Amino acid sequence: MGGLDGLLQGFQVAFSIEGILFVFIGVFIGTFIGMMPGLGPISAIAIMIPITYGMEPTTALVMMAGVYYGAVFGGSTASILLNAPGISGTVATAFDGYPMAQRGEAGKALAIAAVSSFVGGTISVVLLMLFAPALAQVAVTFGPPEYFALMFMGLTAISSLSEGSTIKALISATLGFVFVTVGIDGQTGTPRFTFNNPNLLEGIDFLVIALGLFALAEVCFLIVNRKDTSLSDKANVGSTKLSKADLKEMSGPMSRQSFLGFVLGVLPGAGATIASFIGYITEKKIAKKPEEFGKGSIKGLSAPETANNAATSGAFVPLLSLGIPGSGTTAVMLGAFLVLGIQPGPLLVQDHPDIFWGIIASMYVGNIILLVLNLPLIPYISKLLKIPRPLLISLVIIFSLIGVYSVSFNIFHLYVLLFFGVIGYLMRLTSFPAAPFILAFILGGMMEQSLRQALTASNGSYMVFITEPISLALLLISVLSFAVPVIRGRLRTRQ
């Protein structure tokens, strides 16, 4: 197969005037929509699909891909400045990004996010270019037992996400599991906890929970404490310059998470969210000062931002080379392909090498444009924080409502959003951490379905989780990550 020829053809597409123009349009719109609190790549792609009608497929898809990773690139902004993640992939960004902005270093936080995104995006495109067809095999090696084990490993992160009381973190995670069971059960088709309300059949969207527990809870907190002067002086944006020491600190997470994020992105169903969480957790585990995480750590911000952008490129592997969408966003992206009459799949690289390689090559251009576009804009974007507090709070509320509505087109879910805003505020008052809740909610659904799929196929035998090597390895890592600190602690007390 003329891989090199194909790639050259791809660069021809990407570096044509038309190619650059449409990549620019795509990433510009994507990053702009992504910056809006509550709006993420799903909304961005859905908005753009009708515009592509009648366009030349290669140009249209290069643009749509730009919208996708542009939105992920821009998605960190709302997380960092407003604690209002627009997609699940940027929830972990808020853990350290928001505290950093609150400390008066919004400019620096945005610069770290932009550079990390750029590095993650670019390294992963190299990986995508070199290994896309080969990695298609990796994407399908994961069956239900492996997914269960992966989600299980993700859950061990709860221990690292808990600040203070472990019991409270576990209760919070249990709540996440409870709420993810709402809706039609995939394996039996039985509606669970829907109380005969058709609006609940599809379950609760992740975005509703994230915006409720993070953005609206924060808004409640700010409103209640509006007279507290110590909170009102957050307009300080700080410098956007990254020092050499900063860059050095970022280099570790960036280099590791570009690879890890990409690999997790390749797995259908895992994607940017799990990549960002696992990226955050692994960096916290190996960090010399893990106690800084959650309080505005540079590593803690750089890791999820690198990972989620790397995972976004990774998600193109199953989409382009198998025609399998791995997430809600890539499913909409697949829709965009089909609307243009292009069927992604194993034959795409042969039938339409210009599209296959054009998209990949254009991602280099796109990532450079994103960096050049975003860095100079940071001082202006972070001025957002200078908007008078009452106005800013109202804007966050409005955008949260718009974000939820643009995903569900259903008023009912707005009430659910407000419900979780109240829950989030109450959790904050009683110092229950929200992160374990959201992690359990993200992982729980897939974990349960994988467990039951695996057990149905194995006729109820739990041995499948041990006889499958990948599954066994992942479960062992999870057990070790729990056991090692405990054993170490015991040994220390004995001495």
Place this chain on the structure above:
Amino acid sequence: MKNLSMTGLFILLLIMTACNDQTAGSVNGEWEPKGPIEIVAPAGAGGGWDTTARSVAQVMEEENIVEEDLGIVNKPGGGGAVGWAYVDRKQNNPHHMFIGSPPLVFIPLNGQSQIGYEDFTPLANMIADYAAFAVADDAKWDDLNELFEDMKENPQDITVVGTSSPGSMDHMQFVKIAKAAGVDITKIKYVSSQDGGAMTQILNGNADVFSTGVAETIEQVRAGKIKVLGITAEERLEGETLSQFETAKEQGIDATFVNWRGFFGPAGMDEGQIKYYEEAFKEVSDSEAFKEIREKYGWQEMYMTSEEYKDYLDEQNAELGELLEEMGLTE
């Protein structure tokens, strides 16, 4: 800028008020739409419902069959139930409709929706699509009979995977054919896998048989990753890859399954309104443009008038209801 958007909002409100007079019925049995028509696809963009609705609307607009604007609205959720509930609330407004297919019969039968096809006005059926049963290319079965013989002996060893939940289309289309082949249908192992997971499970061997639509298999068959053991059409389909697929009937299994797709309006539409839409859909169905679309997606022509459609649905309901009851999946 602010003024501009306020003006825009005001105009929008005006339009919305003007549109409120859409409920007027037919005069002398004649009726024409008095505003934009909204077609609900009760699933996300890019799926079967969405593609059918968009291509029909496209032909209607391009060939000037319908003068008013047509808008496709995606209302995913509950396997269609959320979209149906939405159109059900639009009674007395014939400017709303949705695209339906067998889940409209299945989902009420297995109790996941209170609303079913009887709560709507069938306008016209447009196309037929068929199910395909695919296995990995290196699987030991080469046709449906081999698979079913194996299933009769070792039902616990064979896992069927599909996208829809148990008791809905992907599951029941397989059950229907398997029953005709003499398989004990209560022993069929079915897992449901969303988000593209179903095809993955066939490719990595976690599941054995993929029950899906014909179109979904073409790309992987051409790439030599999977093979189609049989399809549920009455006769062989046309098309480069499609014509290679043997029907269940050709293999001596006397059963078919049709994934019909057509349009439904809210309850209580009068004769003039039904007639208007029947004729519009007929014109689409007969057009050269729609013929090309059918060929592109591997759909078959299956036009039915409102009356024919209703009778057909009653038959389907009775037949599928029996099947679900035997499986113990009815409410």
